[in-house]
Amino acid sequence: MMAGILAWFWNERFWLPHNVTWADLKNTEEATFPQAEDLYVACPLAFCIFMIRLLFERFIGRPCASGLKIQANGPQKAQPNAILEKVFTAITKHPDEKRLEGLSKQLDWDVRTIQRWFRQRRNQEKPSTLARFCESMWRFTFYLYIFTYGVRFLKKSPWLWNTKECWYNYPYQPLTVDIHYYYLLELSFYLSLLFSQFTDIRRKDFPIMFLHHVATISLIVFSYVNNMARVGTLVMCLHDAADVLIEAAKMANYAKCQILCNLLFAMFAILFISSRLGVYPVWILNTTLFESWEIVGPFPSWWVFNLLLILLQLLHSFWSYLIVKTACRAISKGKVSKDDCSDIESSSDEDDSPPANQKHHSSSSNGTNNKNHGTNGFLTGGLYPEEH
DSSP states (O other), rough: OOHHHHHHTTOHHHHSSTTTGGGGGOSSSSSOOOOGGGGHHHHHHHHHHHHHHHHIIIIHHHHHHHHHOOOOOOOOOOOOOHHHHHHHHHHHHHHHHHHHHHHHHHHOOOHHEEEEEEHHHHTTSSSSHHHHHHHHHHHHHHHHHHHHHHHHHHSSSSSHOOOOGTTTTTTTOOOOOOOOOOOOHHHHHHHHHHHHHTHHHHHHTHHHHHHHHHHHHHHHHHHHHEEETTHHHHHHHHHHHHHHHHHHHHHHHHHTTTHHHHHHHHHHHHHHHHHIIIIIIIIIIIIIIIHHHHHHHHOOOHHHHHHHHHHHHHHHHHHHHHHHHHHHHHHHHHHHHHHHTTTTSSSOOHHHOHHHHHHHHHHHHHHHHHOOOOIIIIIIBBOOOOOO
């Protein structure tokens, strides 16, 4: 049965162009081609990358944060109370008005004090600025390295300057050491992100980012297995460029460098929108949809590959909308503030948004405190103003 399933999955008529078989792409002494089993090593490599990240954050990120006077101090802890703790952990983190009144009678506390306790207790679960800084520094370091590697490798490649080179002699294009290394590193990193997303800072856009990671991993695997690796390297390098700037902007925010943060965010917004809504469809989608159709012709996995690329374009459009929305708010206020940035990247969906009937009670105090905040929401990961 397993042999039948594998034979069905690796059907040549799905993966390869007409009249091409897997036997045609077997490695020889003259040429090496991508093999699906090459990617098996990505899983243990993803674990190694995750372990390297932990060491990096502990021995490099934390000392750098300390040098920038970024403290590990968390928010004020709530007063220990067994009854409220049971409600918080087992029932709800945002009790409604009826439950608040019942707790008030049971504990002989006023409602305002109980609201404050739940607010402080929710804040206890938020990661410290130090943890956020270390996470961003790790991602910044990796993106900078892999983007630099990609640029250095691709500037010597003919398909960077003429995308039709991605399809000439397809699929009999030999696999080079550079492409093999590039693919394995990118795939391993995104696998580590996919799994660490469940342990990292919880963000409001968790489902969108999960979908993004799955689409990215699928694209990497698809393009490698059917030897569309040339165009795959273009896609990966294009996407890494803007990621470097946003992580740098977040680090500047955590270090309270407002001017640098604003500058980096502006650079990120320009690069992201121009590359994802301009270069990507004109350069990448044009060659995968039209040039490849003209030179190679469509086949089943070609359709799947392009559908994944179009899905990625839809995600680009969604994020670009949020970035433009953020930029407009920032321009109107003269700086990138907490609320301005909150729409793009945020943490702790369920922890930060109180029920509608409680928002009125905390609006005045939050409104006052938010005047003192710099760049926080998009860059620190808080959807709503932090609760004090």
